[in-house]
Amino acid sequence: EPEVTQTPSHQVTQMGQEVILRCVPISNHLYFYWYRQILGQKVEFLVSFYNNEISEKSEIFDDQFSVERPDGSNFTLKIRSTKLEDSAMYFCASSLLRGENIQYFGAGTRLSVL
Amino acid sequence: ILNVEQSPQSLHVQEGDSTNFTCSFPSSNFYALHWYRWETAKSPEALFVMTLNGDEKKKGQISATLNTKEGYSYLYIKGSQPEDSATYLCAFMSNAGNMLTFGGGTRLMVKP
Numbered sequence: 162e163p164e165v166t167q168t169p170s171h172q173v174t175q176m177g178q179e180v181i182l183r184c185v186p187i188s189n190h191l192y193f194y195w196y197r198q199i200l201g202q203k204v205e206f207l208v209s210f211y212n213n214e215i216s217e218k219s220e221i222f223d224d225q226f227s228v229e230r231p232d233g234s235n236f237t238l239k240i241r242s243t244k245l246e247d248s249a250m251y252f253c254a255s256s257l258l259r260g261e262n263i264q265y266f267g268a269g270t271r272l273s274v275l
Numbered sequence: 276i277l278n279v280e281q282s283p284q285s286l287h288v289q290e291g292d293s294t295n296f297t298c299s300f301p302s303s304n305f306y307a308l309h310w311y312r313w314e315t316a317k318s319p320e321a322l323f324v325m326t327l328n329g330d331e332k333k334k335g336q337i338s339a340t341l342n343t344k345e346g347y348s349y350l351y352i353k354g355s356q357p358e359d360s361a362t363y364l365c366a367f368m369s370n371a372g373n374m375l376t377f378g379g380g381t382r383l384m385v386k387p
Contacts, residue, residue: 165318192373203279204364204377217372252319259373261307263321 163187167253167267174243175275182238182270184253193236194254194264195228197221204252210236211259243274277301279367281378288355289386295351296381298365302346306370310339310350313362313380322350322363355385 166185174180186193195207208218210228227239236255240247250271254264279300288294300308307326311319323332328343336353352359362382366375 194374196375196377203379204366204375206374206376209373217374219374256373260368261324261326263324264309264375265321266311266319268316268318 163265165253165255165265165267167251167270169270170268171271171273173273173275176245177242180240180243180272182240182251182253182272184236184238184267185234186236186253186255187257187265188234190255190257190265192216192256192259192262192264193228193230194256195238196252196254196266197249198252198269199246199249207238240272243272245274248272248274277367277369277376279365279376279378281363281365281381283381284379285382285384287384287386290355290357292355292385293351293353294355294383295349296363296383298348298350298378300346300348300365300367300376300378301369302344304369304371305343305346305367307368308341308343308348309366309368309375310348311364311366313364314360319364350381352383355383357385357387359383360385 193210198204208222209216250269252269253267256262256264310322313319325341330341338351362380364380366377
């Protein structure tokens with residue numbers, strides 16, 4: 162069964178460094194998402210992406226964050242200058258269509274900012 | 276700010292027990308309610324997407340109901356097995372967009 166893959170599974174970085182989290186969505190999907198879960202808190206929406214542009218973003222998704230689909234397969238989340246509070250599990254998801262279509266999730270990248 | 280709540284936070288049951296948990300969500304601007312099953316270190320797995328008031332969906336021994344007028348959904352597991360141990364997440368989608376707003380999850384542990 163097709164799946165969303167995320168790399169790396171765990172990323173450790175120093176505060177102030179840039180990180181890029183990578184995702185390969187399901188190949189025929191058109192909508193792409195990033196969510197995150199800070200330890201002990203709920204899963205939170207960050208951003209959705211369609212037709213090579215951001216379609217929705219939350220208040221969390223400020224100027225420090227950016228997303229890109231650099232080629233036909235990868236979808237990346239960049240954090241420009243990481244802060245301690247960016248430590249979280251970051252999930253990528255994709256869906257074929259919007260609305261009631263299932264969003265398929267990857268297993269996540271655990272980001273630890275020291 | 277949308278509020279999606281799940282109860283209980285955690286649940287310990289014996290193998291063979293049936294169990295249920297609740298997801299409450301805003302009753303206005305409803306579009307869909309998603310249920311996911313999430314095992315540690317794995318991808319959250321979609322169980323159901325529910326859109327219509329009164330909807331009931333079933334997958335094996337797991338079923339779910341939806342009441343959009345009062346803003347709640349129940350997930351039922353009949354005859355729990357140890358392999359059902361996981362965190363069950365519900366997520367609300369409004370008619371304003373594509374984002375999912377998650378509840379805090381119910382962590383189910385089934386003892387053999």
